[in-house]
Amino acid sequence: MSDILANRLLPKHFSLIRAVAEYGQLSLAANALALTQPAASRMLADIERHVGAAIFVRTPKGMEPTAIGVALARRAQNLLEEIREAAREVEAIRRGMTGTVRVGAVTGGAVGYVVPAIQTLKAEAEAADIHVDVAPSGALINDLLAGQLDFVLGRIPNGVDARQFSIVGVLSEEVDLLVHQSHPLAYAERLTMADLVHFPWVMQAPGAPVRQALEGVFIEQGAAIPSNIVNTTSLLVMIAMLAASNAIAPMSREVSELLCRHTTGTGLLQLDIELPIAVAPYHLITVAGKRMTPIAARMRELVMSEFDNRRRG
Structure with missing residues (x-):
């Protein structure tokens, strides 16, 4: 029956x-x-x-x-x-919207562009297998050339021939200086770099774009570059250091806004600094002539759409 x-x-x-x-x-x-x-x-x-x-x-x-x-x-x-x-x-x-897509991005690009694109793609194709690697541009470009990534949001490192890539978009990156809300300068206004020199810092190693931009502002304002620095690429280490000390950490605007929302409960906030800190722009980079799978091409399209929306906004 x-x-x-x-x-x-x-x-x-x-x-x-x-x-x-x-x-x-x-x-x-x-x-x-x-x-x-x-x-x-x-x-x-x-x-x-x-x-x-x-x-x-x-x-x-x-x-x-x-x-x-x-x-x-x-x-x-x-x-x-x-x-x-x-x-x-x-x-x-x-539609070919299955399979695996592998994206590499610098931290700001991952938070600002890749995450929104993932949300849209998953609404279209839940079974899509998405991998996101967050790393400095040098490591990302090496993985892209090795065929381990479909595309990258990053910068072409010095000494690498840019002619082997397809490069689109100019994605600007601004930097905020984050501290814990208990920091002595947490609520100060119009801070100069000289006001910040003697505090401990936690940031990426020398040569990293964010660090280069920060050091450029110190030099522009005639202030000494801080000597008390912990070098790390780990966002978790940075957050832990900020929570446990009077350290200052430079972070891309996208990450800063995410961490400083009241709903995150990190207790972090952005310092009010006199001059903005701008990093050299990054781009959406693929290997020239490489054919992408439909799922990877759709992910790339969504990232560029997010970039266009932000630029118009």
């Missing part, structure tokens, strides 16, 4: 069962499914004939499910969602 029932009940039957259970009125359920009430009534009669029992009973308040109706309505929700998921998966396969 169960096999016969399984073969006779169709998705449209389960849609009607769920709709009647949800709305409590056959007329409302029919309207939600774009059916006439007579057609819905005939379909419900067919369902009950297949099942061999009443699915709903009419009461003064409307239509209430029987015990069998409750069971079928509960199953209908899961079944219809599985059908929709199957349809999305088929469409993703048809």
